[in-house]
Amino acid sequence: MDINATLIGQLVAFVVFVIFCMKYVWPPIIGAIEARQATIADGLAASDRAAKDLELAQEKATAQLKEAKIEAASIVDAAKKHEAKIVEEAAGKAQAEKEKILASGHAEIETERNRAKEELRQQVAVLAVAGAEKILERSIDAAAHSDILDKLVAEL
């Protein structure tokens, strides 16, 4: 174990190596590490923010969807009401039309019947006279018995 000039040589090498390491090795490496750590921290913070934003957006979308559903329901409701009203109106109109047609039909039938009755009445009178004539074998004077015939006609 002899101490000699090797110690001085090693001391010089030690000093030079430490200075070199301090100037050219340590700063770039630790700088890169710290820059990367900062980048990763930023990325994590950004992802946190994005997750929060997403949550907010989802909440907003849900609210909007709910609103839209309510609106759609109200629109459908109004449409149904409107439809019912239209149907009701149409039914009313149709009913009125039907009644009108029926009424006119009834009136026509009535006049027709009256006319037929009148015709029939006259024909019955003629037929009755003809029949009576045949029965009485021309012994009856049509003029003398016209009051009886008139009475008969009136009874018909």
Next chain:
Amino acid sequence: MSASAELTSQEYIRHHLSNLTVGEGFWTVHVDTLGWAVFLGFIFLLTFRSVAKKATTGVPGKLQCAVEMIVEFVDDSVKSTFHGKNPLIAPLALTIFVWVLLMNAMDWVPVDLLPHLIHWVTGIELSHIYMKPVPTTDPNITFAMAFGVFFLVIYYSIKVKGLGGFIKELTTQPFGHWSLYPVNFILETVTMLARPLSLALRLFGNLYAGELIFLLIATIGLFQLPVHFLWAAFHLLVIPLQAFIFMMLTIVYLSLAHEDH
């Protein structure tokens, strides 16, 4: 080992524990340990520098991931102990950790591999080849690093607390009475000096002992293979642990230098 056939175990171990030297007396330089230390330091710096140059803040490559793991580990260790602001401590801790780790890891290189390689390449007689490839088994290397840390501790103590504050810290505790200030000074100085000494000797002692056991195992013949494996596996713990302890104590000493009591 083929070399040990002609040598006794004692000679074999002594040969392996001798450095390749240049120079005389104090001006001797251990070319092998210092050379390996500088070489490993360059490997560390060049690898990390190449990553630093291409460092991307986006998706990192595999090498960048590995380097960043080490850098973050060191950064966490520094931040958990040292709370002030000092641009030197973290790079210093990184240099110490990786460099000491690499120097310790040379312990895994089989003890006869490098001498035999040199013999095979250059043809020099094995008995003339001295090659100690684990720098941290050389006290010169560990003491140099510990002294470097020690100088920084004194420099920052004076810079942060002022010369007066530093002297006050050395003299006014643990005993508060003025008559005991000389005793305090002796106690605190011993504590102060014990730090680099223990720092250097702990690393040196652990690795030197490990290397010595490897050499002892190498002398027992064929059965050395499983034993070598076990001892190398055990060093999976020793090597990173000693590097970590050296780094951690450096951080602790420097953070103490920044704190007022």
